[in-house]
Amino acid sequence: MIGIKTIREQTSLVRDALKARNMTGPIDEILESDLKRRALLVEVENGRAERKEAGKAIGKAKTEADRNELIAAQRSGADQLDELESQLKNIDSSLNELLLEIPNLPHPELPLGGEESAEVILIGDGMNNEELFSTPKSLDDFTIEPASSIPHWDIGRDYGYIDFERGVKVSGSTFYMLRSDGARMQRALINWMLDLHHEHGFEEVYPPFVVRTESLVGTGTLPKFSDTLFGIENSDLWLIPTAEVPITNMYRDEILDHAQLPIQHSAYTACFRREQFSAGREVRGIKRGYQFDKVEMVVFTREYESWKMLESLLQNALDVVRKLGLRYRVLRLASGDIGFSASMTYDIEIWSPGSGEWLEVSSVSNFTDFQARRAGLRYRSEDGSVKHLHTLNGSGLGIPRTFAAILEQNVLPDGRVRIPTVLQSYLGNQEYLLPVKSV
RNA sequence: GGAGAGGUGGCCGAGUGGUUGAAGGCGCUCGUCUCGAAAACGAGUAAGCGGCGAAUGUCGCUUCAUGGGUUCGAAUCCCAUCCUCUCCGCCA
Numbered sequence: 278m279i280g281i282k283t284i285r286e287q288t289s290l291v292r293d294a295l296k297a298r299n300m301t302g303p304i305d306e307i308l309e310s311d312l313k314r315r316a317l318l319v320e321v322e323n324g325r326a327e328r329k330e331a332g333k334a335i336g337k338a339k340t341e342a343d344r345n346e347l348i349a350a351q352r353s354g355a356d357q358l359d360e361l362e363s364q365l366k367n368i369d370s371s372l373n374e375l376l377l378e379i380p381n382l383p384h385p386e387l388p389l390g391g392e393e394s395a396e397v398i399l400i401g402d403g404m405n406n407e408e409l410f411s412t413p414k415s416l417d418d419f420t421i422e423p424a425s426s427i428p429h430w431d432i433g434r435d436y437g438y439i440d441f442e443r444g445v446k447v448s449g450s451t452f453y454m455l456r457s458d459g460a461r462m463q464r465a466l467i468n469w470m471l472d473l474h475h476e477h478g479f480e481e482v483y484p485p486f487v488v489r490t491e492s493l494v495g496t497g498t499l500p501k502f503s504d505t506l507f508g509i510e511n512s513d514l515w516l517i518p519t520a521e522v523p524i525t526n527m528y529r530d531e532i533l534d535h536a537q538l539p540i541q542h543s544a545y546t547a548c549f550r551r552e553q554f555s556a557g558r559e560v561r562g563i564k565r566g567y568q569f570d571k572v573e574m575v576v577f578t579r580e581y582e583s584w585k586m587l588e589s590l591l592q593n594a595l596d597v598v599r600k601l602g603l604r605y606r607v608l609r610l611a612s613g614d615i616g617f618s619a620s621m622t623y624d625i626e627i628w629s630p631g632s633g634e635w636l637e638v639s640s641v642s643n644f645t646d647f648q649a650r651r652a653g654l655r656y657r658s659e660d661g662s663v664k665h666l667h668t669l670n671g672s673g674l675g676i677p678r679t680f681a682a683i684l685e686q687n688v689l690p691d692g693r694v695r696i697p698t699v700l701q702s703y704l705g706n707q708e709y710l711l712p713v714k715s716v
Numbered sequence: 717g718g719a720g721a722g723g724u725g726g727c728c729g730a731g732u733g734g735u736u737g738a739a740g741g742c743g744c745u746c747g748u749c750u751c752g753a754a755a756a757c758g759a760g761u762a763a764g765c766g767g768c769g770a771a772u773g774u775c776g777c778u779u780c781a782u783g784g785g786u787u788c789g790a791a792u793c794c795c796a797u798c799c800u801c802u803c804c805g806c807c808a
Contacts, residue, residue: 318766322777329735329777332789336734351788489798513798532726532763655763661745663763 278376278650281311294382297389297612302379310372317365324358377500381647383612384621388413394611395624399595403602413609424633427688429681430562432631433459436692437713438684439563451566458710462683462696463570465703466676467545470572470597474543474673477593479574482544484523487514492526495652497618497644507549507567516549520573521670528577530653532663538656539578539586543673546571563677564629564636570676576669579656580646583667587643590671591623594639597674601697603682604628606635620645623671627678631685636678641671 284291284307295302331351338344388394396413433439438459444452455463471481490513493499498506498518507516517523524542533540548571554560563569574593578586591607598605610622619642626635646665649655654666687695692712696704704710 315766318777322766325777328789333735335788348788355788 279379279382279647280650281307281372281376284308284376284379285311291379291382295380297383297387298380298615299391299613300380303375304379307372307375307379310368310375314365314368314372317361317368321358321361321365324354324361327354328358374500377494377651380617381497381620381645383615383619384643387612387615387621388609389613390611391613392611395608395614396611397606398609398623399607400605401599402604404599407599416608422630422633424631426630426685428562428631429629429684430631432684432688432692432694433562435712436694438462438694438710451560452568453563453566457713458694458704458707459680461704462700462710463676463680465696465700466679467570467572469700469703470673471543471545473597473600474572474574474593477541477596479541479543479593482524482527482542484517484520484527484544484546486517486523486546486549488517488522488526489513490515492522492529492652495526495529496522496648497616497651498522501617504553505551507551517546518550519548519571520544520546521575524573524575525648525654525668525670526652528654528666531655533577533654533656533666535579535656535658538666539576539582541577542575544573544575546573561632563681564632566677572673572676574671574673577654577666578669579658580664580667583643583645583669586667586669587621587623587641590669591625591641594625594641594671594673598625598627598638600699601679601683603679603686605638616640616642618642618644618647620647625674627682629678629682629685631681636682638674638678638682639672642669644668644670 279291284304288304288308291302292304295304328351331347331354335344335347335351338347388396393416395416397410397416397419398413399407399409401407430439430441434441437456440454440456444454447454454460475481487509490499493506493515506518509515523546524544527542528540548569549567550569551567552565554565560566574590576586576590595605595607605625605627608624608626610624615622622640622642624637625639625641626637629636645667648668649665654668655663656666658664683697684694687697689695689709694710696708696710701708
C-alpha cells in the first residue's frame with residue numbers, strides 16, 4: 278500500500294497517479310476518514326491516560342472505602358471510553374480497507390496509456406543481432422509477421438511431447454500432460470534456469486505452493502483479485518499464482534540488517550491462476566492454463582538501489598532468453614498497463630512462429646515499498662533508522678511458453694526437435710528431443 | 717486423529733489481576749582502562765501511531781502469538797483461532 282502520509286501530504290501526486298493508471302480511487306473518502314480517525318484518536322488517548330492514572334490511584338488506595346469510591350468514580354469514564362474505542366476500531370478497519378484498494382504509484386517516466394502504448398526498447402535474436410533503441414519505438418512501428426511454422430500444439434500432439442486429451446480427461450479444460458522427451462525437456466529447462474540464476478548470485482528457495490490469505494494481501498493480490506485465485510475449501514489457504522507470493526512473504530514482519538542486502542532469491546514453483554479466458558485461440562496449446570510452471574526471481578533491496586536492481590534483474594532474465602537462442606523483444610509497459618503493485622514493469626516477449634504472436638515469458642517489476650508496507654518488510658539502515666525495503670521480481674522464465682517457442686523454432690520435418698546447446702547436458706547430452714508415436 | 721505442555725523484547729528467561737514496556741542474563745553500541753585487543757567496570761539499547769514544534773526534539777497512546785470476553789483496571793482470569801514441542805496412532 279502507499280502510506281497514509283503520502284496520501285495526506287502529496288494528495289495531488291496520488292490523484293495524478295490514479296489518473297495515469299486510468300483508475301479512480303476513494304481518495305476523498307480516505308482523507309475524510311483519516312481526519313476523523315486522528316481526532317478520535319486524540320480523544321481515546323486522553324481517555325486512556327486518565328484511566329491509567331485512576332488505576333494507579335485505586336491500586337494505592339489505603340482503605341476499602343477509599344478504593345470503592347475511586348472505582349465508582351471511574352466507572353462512567355470507562356463506559357465512555359469503551360464507546361470511543363469501538364468507534365476508533367471501526368474507522369481504523371474501514372480506513373485500512375480503503376488503503377488496500379489504492380494501487381502503487383507508477384513511475385513518472387512511464388509512457389501514458391494502456392496496453393497499446395508500451396514502448397519497445399530492445400529487440401534481439403539469441404546472442405546475436407541485438408538492437409537497443411535509444412529512443413523507444415512504438416508497437417505500431419512493427420508489423421506482425423504471419424505464422425511461419427507448425428504451431429506447438431500440432432508438434433506436441435503429433436510427436437507425443439504433449440498429451441492434451443488425457444490432460445483434459447483427468448483435470449478438465451486447459452490442462453495437459455507432458456510426456457517422454459516433452460516432460461524431460463520441461464525438467465531440463467527448470468534445472469538449467471535455476472543453475473543459471475545460482476551462477477548469477479541468487480539463493481535458491483523451494484517454497485510452499487500453498488499460502489495463507491495474509492501472504493496474498495502482502496503482495497497485493499488480495500483483497501482485490503480473489504477471483505483469479507484458487508482457494509482451498511475449509512481452510513484459509515490458496516494455491517499460489519506465482520512464487521512471488523511465498524518468497525516475498527519470507528521476511529514478513531522482520532527487520533533485516535542493511536548488511537544483508539540486497540537479498541536475491543530464485544525459485545521454481547507450479548503456478549495456479551483461475552484466469553477468465555475465452556476458449557479457442559487464446560488458450561490454444563500450452564500458452565495459458567490454470568496450472569503452469571515458472572522459475573521466478575525475487576529481490577529485496579534498500580530503497581536507493583532498487584532502480585539499478587530493476588535493470589540488472591532484466592539482464593538476468595534476458596540472459597536466459599539469449600542463451601536459449603530465442604527471438605525476443607523487451608517492452609516497457611505504459612502507466613495504465615502495469616500491475617496493481619508495480620511502479621515500473623518490463624515485459625520480455627518471445628516470438629512464437631507457430632502461432633504468429635509474441636508471447637510474454639517474463640515480467641520484471643519494481644514494486645518500490647508498496648509490498649513492503651503491506652507485508653511489514655523492513656531493514657535497519659546504515660544510520661540506525663528503520664526503513665521499508667523495496668521489492669522486485671521477474672520471471673526467469675515462464676516455462677510453457679518458452680517450451681512452445683523452442684518446439685516451433687527448432688522442430689525438424691521428422692518430428693525431432695533440436696535441443697538448445699545449453700540444455701543438452703541436462704538431457705543426457707541428447708541433441709534432439711525424440712518423438713514418440715505410440716501414444 | 718488421541719493425550720499433554722507451551723507461545724513474553726534481537727536471543728534466553730522472570731513475572732498469576734493494580735506505579736511492569738515489562739526483573740535478570742546474553743548480544744549489540746558508546747565510554748573508562750590499554751601501545752592495541754581481551755577482560756573488567758560504567759552508560760545506553762524495541763516498534764507502531766498520534767499531539768505540539770521550523771527543527772535536534774518533546775509529550776502521549778498502543779503492542780507480552782492473534783481475535784473476542786470478564787473487570788474501574790489484564791502479560792496475568794475465560795473463550796476461539798493460529799503456531800511450537802512431547803508421547804501415542806496413522807502414513808509417502
